[in-house]
Amino acid sequence: xxxxxxxxxTLRAKWVAGSIVxxxxxxxxxxxxxIVLTGFKTPPDSISYPPKxxxxxxxxxxxxxxxxxxxxxxxxxxALPPPETWYDQIVRDRDMVIVGPSKFGERxxxxxxxxxxxxxxxxxxxxxxxxxxxxFRVPLKDDLLFFILSTRMMPPIAVAIPIFLMYRSLGLSDTxxxxxxxxTGVNISLAVWLLKGFIDEIPREYEExxxxxxxxxxxxxxxxxxxxxxxxxxSTAIFCLxxxxxxxxxxxxxxxxxxxTAPPFIPTxxxxxxxxxxxVGAGVTLFLLPVMIFTILLRKHLLRxxxxxxxxx
Amino acid sequence: MAEVxxxxxxxxxxxxxxxxxxxxTIPDGAxxxxxxxxxxxxxxxxxxxxxxxxxxxxxxxxxxxxxLGDTPAQRDVAMVFQQYSLYPHMSVRDNLAFPLRSxxxxxxxxxxxxxxxxxxxxxxxxxxLDNKATQLSGGEMQRVSIGRALxxxxxxxxxxxxxxxxxxxxxxxLRIELKRIHAEMGATFLYVTHxxxxxMTMATHVGVLDAGRLVQFGTPRDIYDNPxxxxxxTRLGQPRINILPATAFGQAPQTAAHIGLRPEHIAVGxxxxxxxxxxxxxxxxxxxxxVMGSHDLITLTDAHTSHSAGETVHIRPANPLxxxxxxxxxx
Ligand SMILES: Nc1ncnc2c1ncn2[C@@H]1O[C@H](COP(=O)(O)OP(=O)(O)OP(=O)(O)O)[C@@H](O)[C@H]1O
Ligand SMILES: [Mg+2]
Numbered sequence: 001x002x003x004x005x006x007x008x009x010t011l012r013a014k015w016v017a018g019s020i021v022x023x024x025x026x027x028x029x030x031x032x033x034x035i036v037l038t039g040f041k042t043p044p045d046s047i048s049y050p051p052k053x054x055x056x057x058x059x060x061x062x063x064x065x066x067x068x069x070x071x072x073x074x075x076x077x078x079a080l081p082p083p084e085t086w087y088d089q090i091v092r093d094r095d096m097v098i099v100g101p102s103k104f105g106e107r108x109x110x111x112x113x114x115x116x117x118x119x120x121x122x123x124x125x126x127x128x129x130x131x132x133x134x135x136f137r138v139p140l141k142d143d144l145l146f147f148i149l150s151t152r153m154m155p156p157i158a159v160a161i162p163i164f165l166m167y168r169s170l171g172l173s174d175t176x177x178x179x180x181x182x183x184t185g186v187n188i189s190l191a192v193w194l195l196k197g198f199i200d201e202i203p204r205e206y207e208e209x210x211x212x213x214x215x216x217x218x219x220x221x222x223x224x225x226x227x228x229x230x231x232x233x234x235s236t237a238i239f240c241l242x243x244x245x246x247x248x249x250x251x252x253x254x255x256x257x258x259x260x261t262a263p264p265f266i267p268t269x270x271x272x273x274x275x276x277x278x279x280v281g282a283g284v285t286l287f288l289l290p291v292m293i294f295t296i297l298l299r300k301h302l303l304r305x306x307x308x309x310x311x312x313x
Numbered sequence: 314m315a316e317v318x319x320x321x322x323x324x325x326x327x328x329x330x331x332x333x334x335x336x337x338t339i340p341d342g343a344x345x346x347x348x349x350x351x352x353x354x355x356x357x358x359x360x361x362x363x364x365x366x367x368x369x370x371x372x373x374x375x376x377x378x379x380x381l382g383d384t385p386a387q388r389d390v391a392m393v394f395q396q397y398s399l400y401p402h403m404s405v406r407d408n409l410a411f412p413l414r415s416x417x418x419x420x421x422x423x424x425x426x427x428x429x430x431x432x433x434x435x436x437x438x439x440x441x442l443d444n445k446a447t448q449l450s451g452g453e454m455q456r457v458s459i460g461r462a463l464x465x466x467x468x469x470x471x472x473x474x475x476x477x478x479x480x481x482x483x484x485x486x487l488r489i490e491l492k493r494i495h496a497e498m499g500a501t502f503l504y505v506t507h508x509x510x511x512x513m514t515m516a517t518h519v520g521v522l523d524a525g526r527l528v529q530f531g532t533p534r535d536i537y538d539n540p541x542x543x544x545x546x547t548r549l550g551q552p553r554i555n556i557l558p559a560t561a562f563g564q565a566p567q568t569a570a571h572i573g574l575r576p577e578h579i580a581v582g583x584x585x586x587x588x589x590x591x592x593x594x595x596x597x598x599x600x601x602x603x604v605m606g607s608h609d610l611i612t613l614t615d616a617h618t619s620h621s622a623g624e625t626v627h628i629r630p631a632n633p634l635x636x637x638x639x640x641x642x643x644x
Pocket of ligand 1: 329357
């Protein structure tokens with residue numbers, strides 16, 4: 001018999017908890033797995049009934065996602081020189097030739113620029129504002145904080161028309177800057193409130209100690225407050241990125257070309273030459289990756305938690 | 314190393330008067346101990362000198378110049394905090410290096426290393442240098458935070474109950490160590506403690522605070538022998554001074570309302586009859602708990618006394634202190 005402990009769960013408790021987590025993971029991950037698999041199917045496999053779980057993988061979806069193709073007559077196809085690359089081959093097998101790259105790469109890059117750009121801006125502004133609200137005597141502090149929060153009380157899309165008109169006259173429509181500013185505007189209230197909570201938890205005494213140790217307030221902020229707020233900054237950044245990355249309504253309304261992000265683009269894949277589910281699956285899979293990678297990179301900070309340990313009471 | 318002069322210093326937090334009109338000069342090279350009950354304003358005094366709070370009125374001068382306009386960094390003081398001590402996201406080594414790496418000092422890493430190792434040796438934390446600050450016991454944290462003050466060579470050391478969570482042995486060792494540092498470097502210390510032994514053995518001067526006022530300032534001997542009022546008399550002395558109505562032993566000065574008798578100032582042999590309620594043998598001394606009429610007293614006697622509980626002894630005051638009705642000393 002092992003000794004009873006308050007903090008160590010028993011073996012049985014671990015098993016129960018583990019099984020629940022696994023079950024939950026299976027339920028939520030299943031659609032995701034299906035989409036990822038669809039990306040590696042051929043178009044006939046993707047719509048076969050009953051659905052195929054075992055199939056021979058193909059890169060056709062990814063090739064279709066990144067290219068535009070046109071169908072040519074069998075005689076002309078036979079007259080062409082042999083295909084130079086594996087993806088030429090895949091396309092030829094469907095009686096088509098590649099005529100150029102698709103817009104997916106560009107749109108994806110737009111998403112990266114706008115998503116990470118607005119996240120960075122939200123975090124920088126949010127951290128500075130949260131620090132000021134947490135530490136300084138700001139006149140009308142409570143009213144200002146309420147005002148900042150109130151910008152989130154109505155669904156952002158409710159102001160779509162004024163923003164659309166405003167952006168048109170300011171020349172911000174369909175620009176990277178315009179979308180970064182817009183997403184930052186939506187995220188900043190969340191960032192200020194979340195980060196203020198985290199910074200409030202960090203005792204002032206640490207900064208005071210740093211001030212006495214010969215640092216300026218800003219240096220103390222950088223060396224003492226920021227590292228301890230890492231957990232808050234990481235989780236806030238993930239929230240901001242998820243919103244900016246997935247946002248659909250404003251992206252449809254305000255972008256059409258140069259600055260169009262991936263979400264409004266992905267549905268257009270379906271329309272090109274029949275229902276190309278493998279290409280959609282491929283597009284969605286790639287679209288999911290950045291947020292996932294970002295979260296995994298910040299995992300260390302999320303798990304570390306806040307340290308109250310070095311406090312002597 | 315510098316003289317610190319506090320002039321008519323006052324500080325309130327809302328309705329709480331944390332410090333009222335405190336004037337005190339800490340001579341260059343002095344070791345000043347601040348005594349006072351909880352809430353007396355000891356920490357507030359240190360914070361005002363360090364520049365973490367602004368006084369409502371009064372002036373703080375270091376080395377003859379007012380520092381009210383200076384940032385904490387410019388004042389060049391080191392402080393051991395009462396509560397939050399270490400940067401939790403750093404190792405012990407980095408905690409100790411932090412003051413040395415400050416932009417104002419700009420020391421080479423080798424020199425920083427040398428100083429850290431020296432201080433870590435003195436405080437017996439060399440084996441913990443690579444621990445995270447959170448992976449230490451309370452006493453180890455306290456030693457690291459003392460170390461963070463000692464690695465530098467500031468104009469004044471401010472220490473807020475730095476030895477409070479150490480065991481008796483370590484406390485005794487560090488007391489001697491701090492005293493040695495004080496003597497060797499001729500540094501100026503302002504040191505808060507509740508511990509009488511620390512006050513008596515380390516201090517060159519003692520300041521007694523009560524409810525935000527400086528009640529008395531002087532050498533430890535002077536504070537002990539010549540307390541200005543009952544309050545100061547009770548701060549020092551273990552066991553505490555006995556306070557009885559002035560006439561408990563017969564005649565008293567005209568305006569006296571209380572007589573104060575330190576345990577060692579009670580002569581046993583003749584005088585008033587008192588019953589021994591309890592005999593406390595501490596090894597090096599023995600305490601007698603007495604009841605005289607309706608009054609309780611404690612006195613000291615030699616270690617191997619043959620007295621036992623229930624006996625009656627005769628006592629009289631030797632060296633009494635007299636206080637008036639307001640508690641002020643009159644003789
Ligand atoms: N930041 C603050 N806000 C409000 N009141 C405060 C603040 N700091 C101190 N006080 C009050 O000022 C008074 C003096 O506090 P201070 O911390 O100087 O006491 P202290 O002598 O250090 O006590 P202790 O021995 O318990 O540490 C107390 O009544 C305290 O409640
Ligand atoms: Mg205090």
